[in-house]
Amino acid sequence: PAAMAVQVPLWHHYLQALRSRAASRAQEHQRAEDVVLTLLERAHALDPRFLVDYSRDLEAFQFALRSSEGPLDVEVPLWVDAEALVIEEVGAAEAGGGLGCCRLGLPQEAAGLERWKAGDVFEASLEGSARSCGHIVPSKVLRVLKDLLVAAVVYCKHHRLIAPGSLSVDSLREEQLGLSLRVSSGWRTLHFNVVPVVRRRLRVPALEGARLVPGFPEGALRGIARQEAALVPASAELWRVSTDYLLTRLLGALGSLPGHRLDSLSILDRVNHESWRDGGRSPGLTFSHLKMVLLWAAALFPAPEDWAELQGAVYRPLVVLLCCLATKNLPHFLHPEWNLLQDPGLDLGALYQRVERFASQPEAALRIHATHLGRSPPPRVGSGLRALLQLPAGEPAYWATAYFDVLLDKFQAFNIRDEQRVSAMQSVFLKTKALGAEDR
Incomplete structure (x- = not known):
């Protein structure tokens, strides 16, 4: 129909306008991300328990698709043998309606986990437990990470490792179970949500039958099914399963x-x-x-x-x-x-x-x-x-x-x-x- 002939160029013109901004957005993201990685490298030097994840291609890919200005997640993996931790699941009532919530316990015989028994991140169990002697507490981990990033900002500015005006200590705030960090990149300010994560292999039944999921490349789904999921803070005491990484990998598979x-x-x-x-x-x-x-x-x-x-x-x-x-x-x-x-x-x-x-x-x-x-x-x-x-x-x-x-x-x-x-x-x-x- 004639009306359809008019509409189709409008859709393509709109898409072309979005694509025309992609290169500049990618550059803005790269500059801002470099600042964040510099801070995290300094934080790691101060406390090796916090690692730097350089595999950020998926985040850049996702940012290029967006027009909205919501916060961009930056995961900070904890240097811990996640398979040795005790996952203690909690009910919906205790989790306050949260989904997939749990505590991360240290086993009684915590060989190789001694650094996580430090009081700044650990809370001993008051009740005797055959499985764990205490827990890694999300609120304490966030507090340590925040102090490390504040010190990193001061150090990096003093040694001119980051551009003047790109960020300040005042931009680092604790909110929504992550650390909010605003980085100036050119004329735009990007909002990052810095989140500590524990990566661990968890069952995702929806991907275990990956060959049965229509609409996705079968080989890509099998690879995604083998990826680790992340445990992120859900409250002051609890962690929750985050599948954001797996979902972004699925999105990337659609792009192929x-x-x-x-x-x-x-x-x-x-x-x-x-x-x-x-x-x-x-x-x-x-x-x-x-x-x-x-x-x-x-x-x-x-x-x-x-x-x-x-x-x-x-x-x-x-x-x-x-x-x-x-x-x-x-x-x-x-x-x-x-x-x-x-x-x-x-x-x-x-x-x-x-x-x-x-x-x-x-x-x-x-x-x-x-x-x-x-x-x-x-x-x-x-x-x-x-x-x-x-x-x-x-x-x-x-x-x-x-x-x-x-x-x-x-x-x-x-x-x-x-x-x-x-x-x-x-x-x-x-x-x-x-x-x-x-x-x-």
Whole structure:
């Protein structure tokens, strides 16, 4: 249709504008990261228990996809034999509703772990335990790391190892179970979240059957399944499992496939920052939320033709996101029992309205400057869509490709010719016809 011919260049023009900033963003990230690594090298020299992780390629790759200015995580591995530690899992009540929380205990016979029995990071167990003599305490570890970084800032500035004005001791603050560090890089200030981590091999059942996960390169998944997960601070006393590294590796695997998977993430992150979050001034979805949505979309839409055309590629994660907002549940990709939309600061109703408005008439949000002003095509959908989107809440079987194909058809973004898939989509549509009658 003529309207479609007008829309497609708009999507590509928007993507090209995002890509044009990639080189300068990469340079800004590199300069800021060099400052952080210099500080961490000095911290390691002062206390060898804290290591420097130089394998930061994945963080740079992820930063290049983003438009949002949220904090960038910097993991500081602890020099400890993680396999020798005692993992003491705690219940949800003790964890305050946290997910995958535990204590890190030192075994009674702690050979090679003596340095972690120092009082600045260790707390002896008051109750006798056959398994551990005490615990490595996250709040104490953070306090030591903060003191080390303050000393490192002073040392590096005095010896002119970092550029004048790039950071100050005042920029180092303890917040949200990490250390907030703001580094000036050119005209931009980048916000890093420095987090101590204990890396340990943990079971991730979702990846153990990696060959069964559609939409991802099988060989890459097998390699990711062998990677270590990280334990990061969850509270003053508890640690929790973080799968951020594994998720970013999965994202990198998608980048090895032809098509617009990662382009769709970049576009939605930009729209989220500028439109749904009002230029970052309003709370709302994060890059991590959108990354999780894309991983689900990649599994639900494994066919290469789903990602061959840019507009259609954006609508794949978009319909998944709408469904998650309508049902108030975004399952973690590796632990589907975890709901990532439980933050009380998220107004899911308002977010849903903004995302649906974009899905119905995306053109206004894709206009970068005044030359793009023009008449928008009519809305793609009418009323009654939300009832259709809420179906998976009552019947999880709807969380399948055929159901999301119905949603794509609603938004005029179903461009698949495979007869079996069309038939499956039509079958689901017939089941939902009463709900969708107002939209047709």
